[in-house]
Amino acid sequence: MTVFLVGAGPGDPDLLTVKAARLLQRADVVVHDALVDDRILDLVPRTARLIDVGKRPGARIEQASINSTLIDLSSQYACIVRLKGGDPYVFGRGGEEAQALLAVGAEVEVVPGVSSAFAAAAAVGIPVTHRGVSPAVTVVTGHRRDGEVEVDWVSLAKAGSTLVVLMGVAERESIAVGLLAGGLSPDLPVAIVERATRPDQTVVRGRLGDLSRLPANPPAVIVIGAVAALDTACYLPTALQRCCTELAQP
């Protein structure tokens, strides 16, 4: 009776870890988020139960109710997979779910995943750190929640690191205002990567001064810093398939 908190990666099923894929293939029940790609859910046996607890606008499922669902399931099934986009412990509330389960004596194991915090930039050829350009990277939420510590954009501007902002689309104007107030140049490169590693991935590049005017829709990662102007080797979701097909040719 173990609950596995599993990272599904940023989207492309080829970016699942081997352990995640194995667990999905032998799960009795899979409790998944909205951002998990259908091609990943296709790995789950037809006999297994699929429970969608995705939080969507207008159909909000409270975290406490997800925790109770997991606690209930932990006494009913042998292999419970709690599947989350990216890495379960990067803005995924996986830590809270683990705490709730451990508090009732359930067995919990975490299976890290490829986080969009790094994969989105890499997918469009942006190295988040780059020798001589950026020695550090800071991953931060752009989402404002009542009662939580506000992100101090003015201080972050002074840190000199690449900023990778998750959940920042709606707040991009105030993010830019804070960073400019902290001394960053309006000419600093930015990139907005939407639906990274999925077949409909897009990237828009621009400058910090224009961030609020750049088109953007969630799910998207905003990369802010000199590295955002780099355009090195990109990730092609179809490359593995193509390469394997070529290898299979006589």
Ligand SMILES: C[S@@+](CC[C@H](N)C(=O)[O-])C[C@H]1O[C@@H](n2cnc3c(N)ncnc32)[C@H](O)[C@@H]1O
């Ligand atoms: C609740 S957070 C979960 C992050 C996840 N645990 C991770 O490690 O990637 C959701 C945010 O992750 C980012 N995100 C997740 N998947 C993405 C993707 N494929 N492309 C771009 N951004 C993505 C977006 O900023 C989205 O609003």
